[in-house]
Amino acid sequence: MIKVDYSSNNSGGSWWLTDEDWLALEAAGWDVDWCKDKTGGLGGADEDGRWLGALATSASKDFASMREAVEEWERVTSGNASDEGCNCCGEPHYFSGQDNETGEYVSGPEIRRSSYLEW
DSSP: OEEEEEEEOOGGGSOSSOHHHHHHHHHTTOEEEEGGGOOSSTTOOOTTSOBTTBSEEEEEEEESOHHHHHHHHHHHHOOOTTOOOBTTTBOSEEEEEEETTEEEEEEHHHHHSGGGGGO
16 A cells, blocks of 8 residues: 655646545545644644635545556546646646655656556
8 A cells, every 4th residue: 555645736826626626535535634724834724724725735545556546536526637737836736655665756747648557
């Protein structure tokens, strides 16, 4: 098993996941890191439980592979993990994982490559 962490980026000045997407991820068993639960520092929520308008910016779950995680994320959110985002802000979606001493990392460019299909 590999614990896969998903991180959202405010690419292009807006969040790519909706409130409903975060709730759907939680319903699918992802451990959502709600902004309202963070205290102080970068990412701490305002009185409304949001940070820069977002209810959450990251989530994690155990999977057999990174590919399985990305495929489930796309199915649950109806999002596209290979979205390009904007040139100045970077990719909107990042996935990383750690399995023993090896780590995997993937964002839009890696997902768009054919090697993603071979995971």
